[in-house]
Amino acid sequence: MKTVKLDITKEHCPMTFVKTKLELEKLSRGDILEVILKEGEPLENVPKTVTEQGNKVIEIKNLRDDIHVVTIEKG
Amino acid sequence: MTEKKKISIVLFSGDFDKAVAAFTIASGAAAVNYEVNLFFTFWGLNVIKKYKNRNAIGRGFLARTFNFLMGGFSHLPLSRLNFAGASPKLMTNLMRKRNVATLKELIEASILLKVNFYACEMSINILGLKKEDFIPEIKEILGVAKFLNIAEKGEILFI
Numbered sequence: 284m285k286t287v288k289l290d291i292t293k294e295h296c297p298m299t300f301v302k303t304k305l306e307l308e309k310l311s312r313g314d315i316l317e318v319i320l321k322e323g324e325p326l327e328n329v330p331k332t333v334t335e336q337g338n339k340v341i342e343i344k345n346l347r348d349d350i351h352v353v354t355i356e357k358g
Numbered sequence: 359m360t361e362k363k364k365i366s367i368v369l370f371s372g373d374f375d376k377a378v379a380a381f382t383i384a385s386g387a388a389a390v391n392y393e394v395n396l397f398f399t400f401w402g403l404n405v406i407k408k409y410k411n412r413n414a415i416g417r418g419f420l421a422r423t424f425n426f427l428m429g430g431f432s433h434l435p436l437s438r439l440n441f442a443g444a445s446p447k448l449m450t451n452l453m454r455k456r457n458v459a460t461l462k463e464l465i466e467a468s469i470l471l472k473v474n475f476y477a478c479e480m481s482i483n484i485l486g487l488k489k490e491d492f493i494p495e496i497k498e499i500l501g502v503a504k505f506l507n508i509a510e511k512g513e514i515l516f517i
Contacts, residue, residue: 295457
């Protein structure tokens, strides 16, 4: 099991969830991906789309101001 | 398991901005697990030509002239305010500055996300081109009947 970090705070639609998906594809089942993202579109869509694709959102934590960390377990 | 959702996009236009729209939807949809088919026809073929610059490819004098004048990826015009080709370059710089994916990045993402690329048999024939004149990601050259087959039970967009 490994943990990988992905910072998409500078990205915009569609690259926010495109990069998340591409990073998840590199991982194996059970691996953890920590996505650092901004409020708004990314925070609304990333957890939703990864869940729809059979992964599990373990935690959403506020890092500072409008920056959040979404911890995803690859399904 | 439910059937995968599907979207098929016809890219008729060879305009830079419309290609950005097509590839934004394509990569975005593929990232949320849609089956995505991109069907390139007429001017849209310029986006996926192997040679990115002007090149007199094709069969016959007229076709060669046409292909030379149209050029490839590096010559896609902006649909408005093109300013003799300066605007697409300025726009790409602006996109980079604002951290928005450029057309090149969107195409690369679409390829990585396994979007299916198809090219139109009839318009390729008019331009005297062949499969080898396009990027290798083109899966197949096909006609309307086959495209409708592939697009069946999904949504279709014409850009």
